[in-house]
Amino acid sequence: MSLISVLRTGVSGMNAQSSRISTVAENIQNAGTTGYKRTGTEFSSLILDSSSTGDYNSGAVETVIRRSVSAQGPVSFTTSKTDLAIQGNGFFVVRDSNNATSLTRSGNFVEDGPTGNLVNSGGFTLMGYAVGENGEATPALNSTANMVPVNVSTLGMRATATKAATISGNLPADAAPLAAPLSDKVYTKKTSMVTYDQLGNKVTLDIVLGKTATANQWQAQVYIPGNDTALATVTLGFDANGQISDPAAVTAAVSRLAAANGTSINLDMSKITQLAGSYDLTGTADGKAPSAVTGSDFASDGSVYALYEDGSRALAFKVPLANVASPDNLEPRAGNIYLPTSTSGDLQIGFAGLSGLGSIKSSALEQSNVDVSSELTAMIESQSVYTANSKVFMTGNELLETLMNLKR
Structure with a gap:
């Protein structure tokens, strides 16, 4: 057995524990670091071949750093x-x-x-x-x-342009037919609703309605206030129950509105009824002002x-x-x-x-996946093992000095 190898083995053990202490120190200081993953030190023995069965050359210990990146923290x-x-x-x-x-x-x-x-x-x-x-x-x-x-x-x-609008409610069944053609000046009933163009500007639409000479039939026209040209004209026919007789036919695509506010609105009037009672129409539209x-x-x-x-x-x-x-x-x-x-x-x-x-x-x-109590335990273990390795080194050194003194 070589006394020099004993010294090297002691040094190897101290270096290994120094590495472990370093990882422990890093883990503890990052215990509060968001998303930090614990670093650990693993040991592997390094064995040296002996020349004979009677002699033994002490080896060393190798360290491998492992990081528990895949371990979930709390x-x-x-x-x-x-x-x-x-x-x-x-x-x-x-x-x-x-x-x-x-x-x-x-x-x-x-x-x-x-x-x-x-x-x-x-x-x-x-x-x-x-x-x-x-x-x-x-x-x-x-x-x-x-x-x-x-x-x-x-x-x-962001501004949201109006794409869909709905008019619903009731038209009085006993209303008198219009004596003149329906227009923005001649009508039986009128309602309004606010829409928005692509820039978020408010565009008010006036919807005028008038009963025609044909039984159970109304007309509706859509205007922008101040513009005498109707954007759309829709005929509303009602059945014996006061419901729209052909809902698909009265859904108007107000495509001419594109000239005024850069968009096209689908106007749904299929929910309007013609029943006995008073006039009661409301209009709603999607779209929003700039936000x-x-x-x-x-x-x-x-x-x-x-x-x-x-x-x-x-x-x-x-x-x-x-x-x-x-x-x-x-x-x-x-x-x-x-x-x-x-x-x-x-x-x-x-x-x-x-x-x-x-x-x-x-x-x-x-949070960090470091367990501080485990790290403190590892620190105590490393300190003890480091001290033991230093004793091995000191003992080997004393034996070497004894051997050197034999010549005196």
């Missing part, structure tokens, strides 16, 4: 809608100021003042897919190429909605989740992010709740 709830936690598998896709893509579980995103992008505490921007006019995201298969920063403030104000974005809302599938001050919301982005075959083999980087490696597997991108990916929780954060 989820705590917050008051911020832009705080996001992943319940299950997957990572958020983020980019830094150099446009480099990485993965993270740290979902403490806030709106960046200068840009309006959602940025986490590490300074990384949340990426997602923009939603087109068809209401769908168009992701590239397992690629981050067409991802854009999630930024609802870029949507600005500004006031915030955002996240769904569990990653859908991001822009919230408007009028109470409406619109789908704006779809946040994907990324995953790899072996998350524990991802390469950690500063800022609590990870990069794929040859041992982690290729990047797979999908939407939350699909293909084994977890769900996204808004107003929630995933």
Whole structure:
């Protein structure tokens, strides 16, 4: 047995425990870091071949660093809608100021003042897919190429043009027929309703109605106040029960309205009745005046909605989740992010709740998966083993000094 090997074995043991203490220190200091994943030190013996059965050359111990990236940390709830936690598998896709893509579980995103992008505490921007006019995201298969920063403030104000309107109620069955043709000046009854053009401007529509000489028949015309030309004329025929006899025929597409406010409105009059009693018509229309974005809302599938001050919301982005075959083999980087490696597997991108990916929780954060009590226990163990290894080194050194003194 070589006394030198005893010294080296003692040093190897102290170095191994030093590595373990380092991971324990890192885990404890990041126990409160959002989305942090515990780092552990595992030991493996290194055996040296002995020249004979009577001699033994002590080996050493090797350390391997393992990161429990796949272990879920506890989820705590917050008051911020832009705080996001992943319940299950997957990572958020983020980019830094150099446009480099990485993965993270740290979902403490806030709106960046200068840009309006959602940025986490590490300074990384949340990426997602923009939603087109068809209401769908168009992701590239397992690629981050067409991802854009999630930024609802870029949507600005929104106006919704009127597309559908309805007039319902009752026309008196005993009304007298008009003596002259129906017009904006000659009518039996009149009602109005407010619509909106594509710019959000209010456009009032006047609907005038007059009973014709034909039994159980009325006419309706639509005008813009101040314009003597009717936008549409509709004939309303009623059956013996006072109901519209042909509902499909009285649904008018007011296409000429495009000249006034840039849109076409489908006007439904099929709910009007002709019964004994008084005149009672009301009109309603969809569409809304311009409204500004006031915030955002996240769904569990990653859908991001822009919230408007009028109470409406619109789908704006779809946040994907990324995953790899072996998350524990991802390469950690500063800022609590990870990069794929040859041992982690290729990047797979999908939407939350699909293909084994977890769900996204808004107003929630995933906490560190570090158990401080376990780390303190490991610290005590490492301290004891380190001390024991130092005793081995000191004993080997004393034996070596004894051997050197034999020459004296």
